[in-house]
Amino acid sequence: ETGVTQTPRHLVMGMTNKKSLKCEQHLGHNAMYWYKQSAKKPLELMFVYNFKEQTENNSVPSRFSPECPNSSHLFLHLHTLQPEDSALYLCASSQEGRGQWEQFFGPGTRLTVL
Amino acid sequence: RKEVEQDPGPFNVPEGATVAFNCTYSNSASQSFFWYRQDCRKEPKLLMSVYSSGNEDGRFTAQLNRASQYISLLIRDSKLSDSATYLCAVIQSSGDKLTFGTGTRLAVRP
Numbered sequence: 001e002t003g004v005t006q007t008p009r010h011l012v013m014g015m016t017n018k019k020s021l022k023c024e025q026h027l028g029h030n031a032m033y034w035y036k037q038s039a040k041k042p043l044e045l046m047f048v049y050n051f052k053e054q055t056e057n058n059s060v061p062s063r064f065s066p067e068c069p070n071s072s073h074l075f076l077h078l079h080t081l082q083p084e085d086s087a088l089y090l091c092a093s094s095q096e097g098r099g100q101w102e103q104f105f106g107p108g109t110r111l112t113v114l
Numbered sequence: 115r116k117e118v119e120q121d122p123g124p125f126n127v128p129e130g131a132t133v134a135f136n137c138t139y140s141n142s143a144s145q146s147f148f149w150y151r152q153d154c155r156k157e158p159k160l161l162m163s164v165y166s167s168g169n170e171d172g173r174f175t176a177q178l179n180r181a182s183q184y185i186s187l188l189i190r191d192s193k194l195s196d197s198a199t200y201l202c203a204v205i206q207s208s209g210d211k212l213t214f215g216t217g218t219r220l221a222v223r224p
Binding site for chain 1: 118122155156157158159160201211212213214215216217
């Protein structure tokens with residue numbers, strides 16, 4: 001299934017590195033999301049973009065910086081991360097107006113911060 | 115109290131067994147409820163929505179109990195392929211985001 005794609009699938013970075021995660025959705029949706037999934041914790045919503053505008057930022061540290069250039073692309077820029085930021089980062093999309101509940105997830109980027 | 119709470123399991127059951135999971139939510143004004151399935155090292159996928167009247171899809175039945183603020187998922191005649199983590203998700207009263215539980219892990223053995 002290639003509705004929502006994410007790259008890279010795996011990323012190892014040092015605390016001083018800068019990297020970016022990319023998400024692309026091919027479903028014609030107009031809302032996109034970043035989630036963080038850590039072991040034994042629920043999925044944590046980080047950012048929401050509706051119609052390319054950020055509508056929610058759940059108190060995410062500034063070392064995570066989202067960018068949404070258009071309704072089908074979403075980036076998460078990372079810099080000076082901490083080891084506790086190691087997690088699976090999931091992108092999702094949905095169609096506003098049909099009910100935000102049906103979110104389609106990408107395969108995720110498994111991030112390890114050394 | 116957590117917004118959405120699930121027993122993490124794991125639930126270890128033999129093939130053919132019936133197994134049920136519950137998920138409690140704290141906000142009595144919550145509007146919409148869902149079950150997602152997440153396979154190991156994969157992304158969550160919507161399994162089914164949970165309607166007030168309850169709904170069934172093959173071997174899976176989802177129910178909502180508003181009075182006690184929980185939703186349930188019943189799986190009949192378990193298959194090996196049902197082994198996964200089952201996440202419940204709730205839309206809060208504002209209706210603008212999904213809140214997930216930690217998930218319940220199911221392991222079906224031969």
